[in-house]
Amino acid sequence: xxxxxxxxxxxxxxxxxxxxxxxxxxxxxxxxxxxxxxxxxxxxxxxxxxxxxxxxxxxxxxxxxxxxxxxxxxxxxxxxxxxxxxxxxxxxxxxxxxxxxxxxxxxxxxxxxxxxxxxxxxxxxxxxxxxxxxxxxxxxxxxxxxxxxxxxxxxxxxxxxxxxxxxxxxxxxxxxxxxxxxxxxxxxxxxxxxxxxxxxxxxxxxxxxxxxxxxxxxxxx
Amino acid sequence: xxxxxxxxxxxxxxxxxxxxxxxxxxxxxxxxxxxxxxxxxxxxxxxxxxxxxxxxxxxxxxxxxxxxxxxxxxxxxxxxxxxxxxxxxxxxxxxxxxxxxxxxxxxxxxxxxxxxxxxxxxxxxxxxxxxxxxxxxxxxxxxxxxxxxxxxxxxxxxxxxxxxxxxxxxxxxxxxxxxxxxxxxxxxxxxxxxxxxxxxxxxxxxxxxxxxxxxxxxxxx
DNA sequence: GCAAAAGTGTTTGAGGTACACCCATGC
DNA sequence: GCATGGGTGTACCTCAAACACTTTTGC
Numbered sequence: 001x002x003x004x005x006x007x008x009x010x011x012x013x014x015x016x017x018x019x020x021x022x023x024x025x026x027x028x029x030x031x032x033x034x035x036x037x038x039x040x041x042x043x044x045x046x047x048x049x050x051x052x053x054x055x056x057x058x059x060x061x062x063x064x065x066x067x068x069x070x071x072x073x074x075x076x077x078x079x080x081x082x083x084x085x086x087x088x089x090x091x092x093x094x095x096x097x098x099x100x101x102x103x104x105x106x107x108x109x110x111x112x113x114x115x116x117x118x119x120x121x122x123x124x125x126x127x128x129x130x131x132x133x134x135x136x137x138x139x140x141x142x143x144x145x146x147x148x149x150x151x152x153x154x155x156x157x158x159x160x161x162x163x164x165x166x167x168x169x170x171x172x173x174x175x176x177x178x179x180x181x182x183x184x185x186x187x188x189x190x191x192x193x194x195x196x197x198x199x200x201x202x203x204x205x206x207x208x209x210x211x212x213x214x215x216x217x218x219x220x221x
Numbered sequence: 222x223x224x225x226x227x228x229x230x231x232x233x234x235x236x237x238x239x240x241x242x243x244x245x246x247x248x249x250x251x252x253x254x255x256x257x258x259x260x261x262x263x264x265x266x267x268x269x270x271x272x273x274x275x276x277x278x279x280x281x282x283x284x285x286x287x288x289x290x291x292x293x294x295x296x297x298x299x300x301x302x303x304x305x306x307x308x309x310x311x312x313x314x315x316x317x318x319x320x321x322x323x324x325x326x327x328x329x330x331x332x333x334x335x336x337x338x339x340x341x342x343x344x345x346x347x348x349x350x351x352x353x354x355x356x357x358x359x360x361x362x363x364x365x366x367x368x369x370x371x372x373x374x375x376x377x378x379x380x381x382x383x384x385x386x387x388x389x390x391x392x393x394x395x396x397x398x399x400x401x402x403x404x405x406x407x408x409x410x411x412x413x414x415x416x417x418x419x420x421x422x423x424x425x426x427x428x429x430x431x432x433x434x435x436x437x438x439x440x441x442x
Numbered sequence: 443g444c445a446a447a448a449g450t451g452t453t454t455g456a457g458g459t460a461c462a463c464c465c466a467t468g469c
Numbered sequence: 470g471c472a473t474g475g476g477t478g479t480a481c482c483t484c485a486a487a488c489a490c491t492t493t494t495g496c
Binding site: 008 | 297311
């Protein structure tokens with residue numbers, strides 16, 4: 001028991017809401033806890049902040065441990081620290097969200113997880129402690145930021161169709177958008193350019209492929 | 222040394238950026254540290270989170286200790302935890318900002334402060350540790366939120382003139398606004414109403430006084 | 443040929459921006 | 470009477486929203 005203090009100290013964790021789009025659906029990564037407390041319950045991936053590690057670095061480390069991803073859009077959105085959110089001790093968590101295209105995820109159940117997988121935002125299991133609240137706030141934050149068009153670009157492969165990009169907006173906002181208005185606006189922003197290629201998938205007209213015009217808009221790809 | 226843990230734990234504080242308008246100027250409250258580290262330097266008011274106290278409650282407690290105010294607009298905007306931001310030990314701080322009319326502030330130098338007073342955002346002293354960064358982020362957050370008209374209402378007395386309200390917008394954004402457009406928009410929003418009263422101050426036409434139409438917009442008054 | 447998604451323009455309304463002069467008061 | 474801030478209206482422009490048909494492909 002080597003670590004002693006004059007006053008009680010809380011533990012500090014980072015938790016990460018990892019959003020992705022899979023099967024035309026907005027999903028998040030959850031892990032099933034393998035140990036008490038909340039054993040068997042699903043929870044946001046996360047873990048303790050090391051004593052000599054910045055908050056952001058801790059978030060990156062956890063993200064990599066759970067998904068293999070070492071480059072992604074990652075942003076802090078809040079701190080949650082109600083005294084009884086964990087039965088072991090006082091734990092304050094700093095919450096981040098990440099936006100990652102599904103094909104880049106290599107989901108791994110980390111050390112104290114029984115299982116890890118994506119869940120649709122429309123079909124979530126019961127979550128541990130205050131994770132429903134954290135998740136709700138994460139979604140609100142992404143919805144507020146979706147007007148910044150680089151957000152949707154994070155959730156789409158390097159080459160994508162405009163319809164795919166539109167679907168990302170629709171799934172995040174939970175509403176449907178007008179195709180003509182969406183395309184007009186997106187092209188006017190001048191952030192994407194045609195690759196010249198087309199994608200054939202099914203018995204209908206092929207879709208033109210686009211990419212982000214400025215690679216800095218999707219730095220982690 | 223009664224508090225021992227298996228792993229090292231950081232300390233957690235709350236720091237508060239208290240914005241106000243005084244002398245037609247955007248100001249913040251700073252305290253001059255009375256003890257090491259950073260003795261003599263100016264810093265944001267704040268303090269340690271008690272072990273059984275929520276983050277928000279800690280922020281309220283500190284706010285009251287420094288200003289006597291027990292009701293105000295108070296919002297969390299970020300967590301800052303670079304490992305070497307404090308030389309004593311690892312300290313992670315949860316940052317809040319508050320918006321309070323100057324006349325409600327009763328500034329008190331708390332226990333370990335030599336002094337406490339308002340500083341113009343245009344004339345700040347050198348600040349301790351990462352407080353410049355925290356302050357910058359607080360201002361950015363308020364600027365982002367000023368489009369929500371209830372923000373400016375927090376910084377104005379219960380009765381105010383439209384010019385005063387316009388000045389709040391101007392000082393936060395750091396730009397000047399068109400008087401006619403500002404009034405048109407503010408009145409169209411239907412959030413304020415005339416009290417019928419007028420304020421005479423100086424050798425010019427008296428200004429009509431207004432109040433927030435819905436008291437819930439300024440719940441802390 | 444038909445089902446299915448891709449692709450394409452115009453009109454309308456709301457809201458933001460630019461802009462200049464008269465009014466009520468104190469001295 | 471003059472300096473000072475209070476108070477008012479119109480024209481223009483931009484951008485968001487509504488809206489329907491043709492094209493290309495696979496079967």
